[in-house]
Amino acid sequence: MSDPAPSSPAQTDAAPPGGVSPEELIRIRRRTLWVLSSGQVLGGVAFGATVSLGAVLAAEISGDEAFSGLATAFITLGAAALAVPLAHLAHRRGRRISLTSGMLLALMGVVGVILAAATVSFPLLLLSFALIGAGQAANLQTRFAAADLATDASRGRDLSIVVWATTLGAVLGPNLVGPGEILGATLGMPALTGPYVFTIVAQLAAITLYATALRPDPLLLAQRIANAVAGGAAAIARADRPTAARYAIIAIAGAHGVMVAVMAMTPVHLLHHGATLTVIGLTISLHIAGMFALSPVFGIMADRLGRVPTILVGQALLTASLILAAVGQDSASAVTVALILLGLGWSASTVSGAVLLTESSSEDLRTRRQGRSDLIMNLVAATGAVLAGVVLGRIGYGGLALCALAVVAVVTALSFLGRRPLLARS
Template identity: 65%
Template sequence: MSLPGGDLAAVQRRTVLVLSVGQVLGGIATGVTVSLGALLAADVSGSEALSGLSTAGMTLGAAIVAVPLASLARRAGRRPSLATGMIVALVGILTVVAATAIGVFALLLAGFALIGAGQAANLQSRFAAADLATERTRGRDLSLVVWATTVGSVLGPNLTAPGEAIGRALGMPELTGPYVFSIAAQLAALALYLVFLRPDPLRLANRLAREASASARAPRPDRPVAARFAILAVAGSHAVMVAVMAMTPVHLAGHGAALHIIGLTISLHIAGMYALSPVFGLLADRVGRVATILLGQGILAASLVMAALGQDSAVAVTIALVLLGLGWSAATVAGASLLTEASAPEVRVARQGRSDLTMNLAGGLGAVAASGVLALIDYGGLAWACLAIVAVIAGASPLGRR
């Protein structure tokens, strides 16, 4: 097929490459904030009890902008939408630095929320990778962009030491030096999307859909029931993952685990979330989206059972956290693929925005509820409670095939 910039397959390969590099650059700000946000919040507020609001602020910000960014993409294309997310996140980084300098906690939280827009743009990137993908490659292409998140998430925290040195040389507030790298990465991601994400994948996909509709090659019909199942699977799996992950450091610390053990457990969990996403993408393409979602629920169930039965063992909890990441990866990659192909072009982007909104809200609610559940029925009880969510998703799986 003759297209601007080459044939469709070549355009899609270039699109996936650009989006993957953008994920790496955009993930640096998120990685820095995850590693330093709690420290900044505690320092500016003067209370360690408020340190967790850094993550809550980012999650809330990502939820708030998910639908507006999707609406912008539907009207103008992926390029302006992703670029806007980078700009808002850049403003958020500058706001965090300024709030730390003047010691205003409310402004700091606003900065974290704005950085969450970058998270929302990164989430939207996986859908952008699916705009021009075929049914044979949709899961693979989407999962490659998800996998690229690993690089940025790992790079961000490891820029802390050199960032602090640069920050001191520039006279920046304490702990904000690493954001120098985040600012540079956000500017690079902004330029990348504006210059190289051409042709715009969503606008081109819409044009091809209109041409198919005008000819005998009518697009596949809309499948709203399957789309709703995909949203449920992604949001439910995310809620389970966030709830258990958020309480694991607290649980391990309460059982006397050393800080390096806690850090290793979370690092291995993050590796489980992203490192094998291309494998799950290939499985989604070859054995089916719903089957891969169910595989993810099976892995999540195994994780929760191990966490409940082995809650007194740091080794068992670490293995459970790795399985938790793997189950999340399978469900989210396959769920995003199913949502894309189950939605007609005219409603696809809006549903993707609602899915990201639901996913972030579910994660936030899961984190908030988990602390109360942990206090009432301990870590093992939290794992058993989360197993109910997994059962609901598995029970609804026939809807995904409708």
């Protein structure tokens, strides 16, 4: 894979900024992408195995199926609550410390889940799921870490490669539930906690990988280079596009909220229309494939066509998905295609939105805004999932899809904000 010609302060023919030559920077960037992608696979395995049994454990330990949704809710809220602290930690200490800390907290959460199952403690279970959310926050942060050393011409591609790696973990994780139960029974673990053995192993491997292999730290190196090229923090702060950054946050949150709201209600809708669990499982699997499998395509599109145009492609895909879901709500095949389009629209919008957010933020504000974006997208997802259930009960699946179109319309209408030019430099 050939690298583009230098197109940012990170690559220059002058004396090596920050003490790193262009050739060495390319080598470091490639190594960083491999480390982050491998960590994302491990994180995906850990998270996939965890989420697969979360709702079942919540219902089993609480004794009430009505509380089954709290598992995902607390993971999402935990990810939201820890997104900003982990982003601040990254700004001060680098990605290596931040990602390692997030995975350590998630590991504590997994151990807590096993203890909660052994002691039948529902409060401990919910607290543990909230800690597991730290792993999700760390997984989200890796996509921004992939862009730390990227050039303007490769930022979308680099970020999307790491997002794509999530596909492997997301597919493998849930498939470890069966073998995990057998292993757990052999080890004498509480019922339904056997798969967490794989989660613990995957998280330990991710922690070790980030702690030992993510050197030099991509964010700290990027900050050092930017300071050397720009001549200090005051000059860097002027290379900022706050309006475009806000639009990026809106686009990411909007796409994520629409995706979660519709996706969360699809199994319920299909079940009520007589679909088998096999059909439901296939639909969700294809949706997940749509979310991650083609992310490199959208990353390259963002680099070549532009960030905002690719976001608009995502909004067009979301629109097609929602209209198809509304019109074909009585057909399992139509809903499946709608879910695939939903995943593709999410991918185009969030990949390009993350790139736009990164390059629209000065070095001193970048990690703060990235953490804020992850916080907002998780809060929007949690709110969307709750409201989606209410809307589904009132006006049905088709009505839910049409309501979600309003969010797409807002993101599309505000797209001109993402094109605002840089603030004047002196």
